[in-house]
Amino acid sequence: MPRFVALEPAVEGWQVDPERLAAAVTPKTAAVLMMSPAMPTGSVLGKAHWDALARALERSNAWLIYDAAMERIRFDDGERVHPAHVDGLAERTITVGAASKELRMIGWRVGWVVGPAEILRDINLVGLSNVVCQVGIAQEAVAAALSAPDADDDVAHATAIWKARCDAIVDQLAGYPVIRPDGGWSLLIDTVPLGLSAFEAAERLFERGRIAATPMTGWGPSGDRYVRLVFANEPLERFGDLRARFDEAWS
Structure with a gap:
């Protein structure tokens, strides 16, 4: 076990x-x-x-x-x-x-x-x-x-882009229960302070805020309380109204 x-x-x-x-x-x-x-x-x-x-x-x-x-x-x-x-x-x-x-x-x-x-x-x-x-x-x-000769530089460049996206999300969602990651290409939001389950939060974000978030149910004992935002391939310019869409989801 x-x-x-x-x-x-x-x-x-x-x-x-x-x-x-x-x-x-x-x-x-x-x-x-x-x-x-x-x-x-x-x-x-x-x-x-x-x-x-x-x-x-x-x-x-x-x-x-x-x-x-x-x-x-x-x-x-x-x-x-x-x-x-x-x-x-x-x-x-x-x-x-x-x-x-x-x-x-x-x-x-x-x-x-x-x-x-x-x-x-x-x-x-x-x-x-x-x-x-x-x-x-x-x-x-x-x-x-x-x-490839530029293999390491390529990963470093991609990482800088992912970090910029991560920083933009964290800055936009200041005040929301976002846990900042130290790496990777996703982050989690705690839905318990929002008074919702992970599925309820994901549904509301999608239907009201037009944001695709993944409920972490099944990802471990505490997964039911988190939703995931993935920023692997989302252009930075699309984050401009992220805060407004989050606020709309909870309104």
Whole structure:
């Protein structure tokens, strides 16, 4: 059975105590799944989190499965730490990457796994049974995108655009229960202070404000209280009347 560790919303963004995170690891834990920045919250883990997890995973002899699909989409100035570079985690980290987020190649469905050789043999068998064979042209396209001379600059440019969109949304919705993300391309709004469920808020935003928001029901134990706004591909100029449309939705 999975065990969840809840993030706590705060003025400065999502927070989770490193020791509370580590305390969720028990002798029965086989693996811990983490993503940073996380989706849909945009929360980011720091070195203190990885250090605490390293100690806990060593005690339990468990794996860390790290979803790195968004790791370069960061809006904060904090230290960039890959868990495989942390003492005690290199031999336990299974890194899962994808072209869908940073490279914006969502429909190509190409990803990769990096980790210790002994576990990758088993992962290859799982992939063989579930994927069989990825489309060749998609693999070539992703390889070209990853190896392009301007690949890093491209991701940095895209991240700057996403940050500008995020800042615009947060500024426009000042006073609403918006939790600022530290990365990614989505943010959450707490619907409880608005007196609505996530489904009710999403419905009202769509019907009255002409805004598409996703109820987070099914995204974890606290998902029922949040709706998500995705700014992956929304032009910045379309945010000009966002506040007015939100106000109209609650009128």
